Every structure is written in C-alpha cells, then in structure tokens.
Amino acid sequence: MIKIAIYGKGGIGKSTTASNLSAAFAAMGKRVMQIGCDPKADSTTLLHGGTPRKTVLDLIREKGKTIALDEMITRGYGGVYCVEAGGPTPGMGCAGRGIIAALETLEEKEAFSILRPDIVLYDVLGDVVCGGFAMPIREGYARKVFVVTSGENMAIHAAANIAMAVENFKSRGYASLGGIILNRRGVPREQEKVEELAADTGSRIVGALHWSETVQRAEELKKTVIEAFPESEMAGEYRTLAEQVLAAYGEDDA
Amino acid sequence: MIKIAIYGKGGIGKSTTASNLSAAFAAMGKRVMQIGCDPKADSTTLLHGGTPRKTVLDLIREKGKTIALDEMITRGYGGVYCVEAGGPTPGMGCAGRGIIAALETLEEKEAFSILRPDIVLYDVLGDVVCGGFAMPIREGYARKVFVVTSGENMAIHAAANIAMAVENFKSRGYASLGGIILNRRGVPREQEKVEELAADTGSRIVGALHWSETVQRAEELKKTVIEAFPESEMAGEYRTLAEQVLAAYGEDDA
Ligand SMILES: Nc1ncnc2c1ncn2[C@@H]1O[C@H](COP(=O)(O)OP(=O)(O)O)[C@@H](O)[C@H]1O
Ligand SMILES: Nc1ncnc2c1ncn2[C@@H]1O[C@H](COP(=O)(O)OP(=O)(O)O)[C@@H](O)[C@H]1O
Ligand code: SF4
Ligand code: SF4
Numbered sequence: 001m002i003k004i005a006i007y008g009k010g011g012i013g014k015s016t017t018a019s020n021l022s023a024a025f026a027a028m029g030k031r032v033m034q035i036g037c038d039p040k041a042d043s044t045t046l047l048h049g050g051t052p053r054k055t056v057l058d059l060i061r062e063k064g065k066t067i068a069l070d071e072m073i074t075r076g077y078g079g080v081y082c083v084e085a086g087g088p089t090p091g092m093g094c095a096g097r098g099i100i101a102a103l104e105t106l107e108e109k110e111a112f113s114i115l116r117p118d119i120v121l122y123d124v125l126g127d128v129v130c131g132g133f134a135m136p137i138r139e140g141y142a143r144k145v146f147v148v149t150s151g152e153n154m155a156i157h158a159a160a161n162i163a164m165a166v167e168n169f170k171s172r173g174y175a176s177l178g179g180i181i182l183n184r185r186g187v188p189r190e191q192e193k194v195e196e197l198a199a200d201t202g203s204r205i206v207g208a209l210h211w212s213e214t215v216q217r218a219e220e221l222k223k224t225v226i227e228a229f230p231e232s233e234m235a236g237e238y239r240t241l242a243e244q245v246l247a248a249y250g251e252d253d254a
Numbered sequence: 255m256i257k258i259a260i261y262g263k264g265g266i267g268k269s270t271t272a273s274n275l276s277a278a279f280a281a282m283g284k285r286v287m288q289i290g291c292d293p294k295a296d297s298t299t300l301l302h303g304g305t306p307r308k309t310v311l312d313l314i315r316e317k318g319k320t321i322a323l324d325e326m327i328t329r330g331y332g333g334v335y336c337v338e339a340g341g342p343t344p345g346m347g348c349a350g351r352g353i354i355a356a357l358e359t360l361e362e363k364e365a366f367s368i369l370r371p372d373i374v375l376y377d378v379l380g381d382v383v384c385g386g387f388a389m390p391i392r393e394g395y396a397r398k399v400f401v402v403t404s405g406e407n408m409a410i411h412a413a414a415n416i417a418m419a420v421e422n423f424k425s426r427g428y429a430s431l432g433g434i435i436l437n438r439r440g441v442p443r444e445q446e447k448v449e450e451l452a453a454d455t456g457s458r459i460v461g462a463l464h465w466s467e468t469v470q471r472a473e474e475l476k477k478t479v480i481e482a483f484p485e486s487e488m489a490g491e492y493r494t495l496a497e498q499v500l501a502a503y504g505e506d507d508a
C-alpha cells in the first residue's frame with residue numbers, strides 16, 4: 001500500500017492537486033482512497049461532484065462508536081474512496097482532533113484491510129503543524145510527504161515549516177519527505193525561489209504544474225480536470241505528476 | 255505585569271537576547287522573571303553563571319505536587335528570577351509537555367502573585383509550534399510575541415511560521431505579535447529579507463542587533479554582555495533594544 005500525504009498552505013491547491021492525482025491513479029487502474037484532513041472538508045469535492053455528505057467527526061458526534069465504515073466513505077470518480085475528517089477551524093477548538101478521531105476510527109473499522117486501496121492520499125492543511133495535523137505523518141499512516149507550494153512567500157514559508165516538522169517528527173516508522181510539488185502562480189522568480197526552498201530543506205522539486213484556466217473550468221463543473229477535460233494539456237500535466245510522485249515515492253525504498 | 259514571549263528558530267540567539275534584555279530591564283530597576291521554554295534548558299545560563307540546577311519537569315518527576323516555589327527558581331544577575339521548564343527533545347516524546355507542566359505548576363504555586371515581577375519573559379523554541387510550544391501565547395501567559403530572526407532562510411521561514419501560528423491561535427485573550435527582532439548574521443540582503451518578512455506577516459522590525467565578538471566573549475564568562483561588558487557598544491544595543499521592546503509592547507495597548 002502506497003501511503004502519501006500532501007501538505008501545504010491553505011489555498012495553495014492541495015485538494016485540487018490531490019483529487020487530480022487520485023483521478024489519474026484511478027485511471028491507471030489503481031484502487032485509491034483520498035482522506036481530507038482539513039477543517040474545510042472540501043478535499044474530495046471534485047471527485048464526487050460535491051454530493052452533500054457528513055464528515056467523520058460529524059458522524060462520531062452523532063453516533064459515537066456505532067458508526068459504520070460505509071457511512072464515512074463516498075465513492076467518487078474512478079471508484080476513488082473519499083473520506084473527510086472534518087473538525088473546527090484552527091484556533092476555534094482543536095482542529096487537529098478531527099484528524100486524530102477520523103484516522104483512529106478508520107483504523108478501528110478496518111478501512112484499510114477491508115477496502116485494500118493500492119494508494120492512500122492524505123490531503124492535509126499545513127498552516128498549523130501541531131500534533132493533530134502531524135497525525136498523518138505519525139503512527140505509520142503516511143510514508144512520504146509531498147509539499148505543494150507556489151513561489152509566493154507565505155506558501156514557501158509554510159512549506160519550509162512542514163519540511164522542518166517532518167524532520168522533527170522523523171523517527172522510527174514516521175514519514176519522510178518525498179519532495180516538493182510546484183503549483184505555479186506566475187510570481188516573479190517562482191522556479192528559482194522554490195528551488196532555493198528545495199535546497200534549504202534538503203529536498204527537490206518532483207513535479208511542476210502550470211496555473212491554468214482549465215482547472216477553473218473543471219472546478220465550475222465540480223470535476224477534476226482528468227474527468228472533465230481528459231484530452232487537455234493540464235490533464236497531461238496531472239498524469240505526468242502522478243508518475244513523478246510514484247517514482248519519487250519508490251526511489252528511497254530501494 | 256508586562257508579559258513577553260521571545261520565539262525563534264533554535265540557535266538564532268533567543269536565549270542570549272532574552273538574557274540580555276532581562277539584565278537590561280533589571281538594570282532599569284524592574285523586577286524580572288525569565289522562563290526558559292526550550293528542551294535545551296539553557297535559557298537562563300548567562301544570568302546565573304550556569305549554576306547547576308534542575309528543570310521544573312525534573313522536579314515534578316522527582317517530587318510531584320510537593321515541589322516548592324523556590325526549588326523551581328534561581329535568582330540571577332540583578333535579582334532576575336530564572337526558571338527552566340525542561341522536557342525531552344521534540345520528536346522524542348512530547349517536548350511541549352515540559353512547558354505545559356512548568357507553566358501550570360508556576361500558576362498553582364502562585365509564582366506570579368507571590369514574586370510580583372514587573373516583566374516576565376518567556377524564551378520559547380519556535381521550530382515546532384504545536385499545542386505545547388504555543389502554551390506561552392495561550393491562556394494569557396504572554397501578551398506580546400517578539401520573533402528573533404537573522405536573514406538566514408530557515409530562520410525567516412521559522413519566524414513566518416511563528417507569526418502565522420500567533421495569527422491562527424489569536425482569539426480572546428491570546429497573545430498578539432509585538433514585532434521582529436533582527437539578530438544579524440551578516441548574510442547577503444539581510445535587512446531587506448527581514449523587512450520583506452515583516453511586510454508579509456503584517457509586522458515590523460522593532461529593533462536590530464549586530465553579530466558581535468563581545469557576545470561570544472561574555473558567553474565564555476557565562477555572563478550577559480550587560481553584566482560582563484556594561485560599557486561596550488553591544489551592551490548599548492541591548493539596552494536600546496530593551497527600550498524598543500517596551501515601546502512596542504505598550505503601543506497597541508493604548
Ligand atoms: N494549477 C492550478 N491552476 C488554476 N487554478 C488552480 C490550480 N491549482 C489550484 N487552483 C485553484 O486554487 C483554488 C484553491 O485550491 P484548493 O485545491 O482548494 O487549495 P487547498 O486545498 O490547498 O486549500 C481553487 O479554486 C483551485 O481551483
Ligand atoms: N548578536 C550576537 N552576536 C554574536 N553571537 C551571538 C549573538 N546572538 C547570539 N549569539 C550566539 O549564538 C549562539 C546561539 O545563541 P542562543 O541564544 O543560545 O540561541 P537560541 O536560544 O535561539 O537557541 C550562542 O553561542 C550565542 O552566543
Ligand atoms: S492539536 Fe493542534 S489544533 Fe488541536 S489544540 Fe493542539 S495545536 Fe490546536
Ligand atoms: S504537544 Fe507538540 S511536542 Fe508534544 S507531542 Fe504534540 S506536537 Fe509533539
């Protein structure tokens with residue numbers, strides 16, 4: 001089982017990238033599960049067209065331990081298993097608790113051994129890297145962390161902080177850094193700044209995406225680019241990224 | 255009671271700066287308490303010449319609730335009350351717990367109402383801004399956060415992350431950003447990079463220090479510059495900084 005965590009600053013394009021990666025992996029014939037670990041709870045929207053659904057934390061609040069596995073999981077495009085942890089906004093109560101509770105509940109309900117995904121993607125907000133938000137990189141949930149950033153300063157700062165947190169939390173069985181995904185915004189010196197970040201954090205850029213209208217048009221349809229515009233250049237970029245992420249995942253495991 | 259937290263990346267000069275500020279405040283006739291919130295537990299070394307001492311977490315482990323206030327506190331230069339929280343290295347168990355336990359114990363033993371300091375300085379490692387390390391900026395311990403940084407990239411990233419965390423944790427009664435302290439290392443474009451950080455985080459540079467041999471010589475004597483070389487230029491810089499920090503602390507309270 002390939003276990004990947006996507007971290008990055010809020011609004012940087014984690015969920016869009018994660019959903020397109022999931023869709024691309026599904027199109028390769030993989031069984032995929034995407035777990036949204038962001039209080040916004042919109043990680044998997046593009047995979048299931050925004051079907052109204054409850055987060056794991058909502059379900060736990062309502063039903064406690066009696067919650068069933070299939071209540072937590074929606075099936076989306078390409079059969080992707082979609083989960084949203086849920087939780088309050090950081091600062092307004094413990095946002096990390098949603099993640100902790102969701103992951104523990106999935107574990108208890110044996111989600112991974114029953115559904116047997118080939119690839120699990122955690123989509124995690126990286127603005128606060130506390131115990132709660134670090135959960136997916138601890139306890140063996142994710143094995144490799146990919147950090148999404150543009151060349152904007154605050155996105156780079158957040159990315160560096162996530163890389164430092166991965167380094168700090170690194171110990172037996174925890175996740176390591178898989179690399180940086182550059183999601184371009186067209187700011188000055190973008191490539192150069194992100195390459196500097198990679199050097200500073202002992203990492204590298206594993207793949208890069210352009211900022212594209214196609215992504216926006218697919219979003220209006222509540223779909224991934226892979227689903228809505230499979231022939232577009234942007235779909236090609238996401239498919240290439242999917243290959244690059246898999247290659248980067250495997251590399252250090254040799 | 256003025257309640258200040260000094261945050262910043264490990265090794266950036268927080269403890270040296272905090273100790274010199276404490277010494278400068280003491281020389282102004284203030285009653286000062288400095289609380290080290292870094293697992294290194296060396297925050298107050300320059301104030302008491304490195305007298306061997308136990309951290310609050312050590313004492314709690316040994317004695318539990320029977321621990322007395324004066325066991326936790328050493329008096330240093332100028333009568334400064336020195337406390338070290340202690341705790342394991344981040345990643346090796348919960349380093350934040352040392353801080354939580356120490357602050358709660360000080361509160362229980364009524365340290366603040368008995369000793370009545372005019373100024374309390376928290377010296378906090380900013381590499382991991384989790385619940386534990388955020389403790390001093392929560393629950394009303396510190397009111398203003400000053401972030402120490404040089405122009406080195408990783409120090410700037412950490413500083414931006416701390417500023418984001420202060421912003422995220424901001425709510426009723428929590429601390430706000432007081433400003434940035436530039437502790438120069440002489441890297442290219444140093445002032446410019448830190449000014450950019452200030453702009454990005456909606457903050458400003460409240461004071462700046464030069465990298466100085468005098469600091470190193472004082473450290474060899476296990477003393478602050480204020481104590482060892484009170485006539486030096488560097489002592490003047492620390493005294494100026496003490497004034498600047500007080501001014502920045504007061505400003506928003508009007
Ligand atoms: N490569 C891209 N080109 C165009 N728009 C993008 C791209 N990546 C993300 N976006 C847009 O940016 C916005 C934020 O993306 P989202 O994935 O929700 O961010 P996050 O999950 O990091 O908070 C969305 O409107 C999304 O469509
Ligand atoms: N302005 C300065 N000039 C010269 N040396 C400095 C200066 N500030 C800090 N240092 C040195 O840097 C080292 C790390 O400082 P320290 O205060 O222990 O960092 P921190 O508490 O942030 O981990 C110490 O050896 C200290 O003497
Ligand atoms: S785990 Fe994170 S989100 Fe939860 S209270 Fe602690 S710092 Fe806040
Ligand atoms: S509070 Fe901080 S130091 Fe403690 S376990 Fe959580 S993340 Fe680690």
Ligand SMILES: [Mg+2]
Nearest residue numbers: 014015038043
């Ligand atoms: Mg998202």
Ligand SMILES: [Mg+2]
Nearest residue numbers: 268269292297
């Ligand atoms: Mg220190």
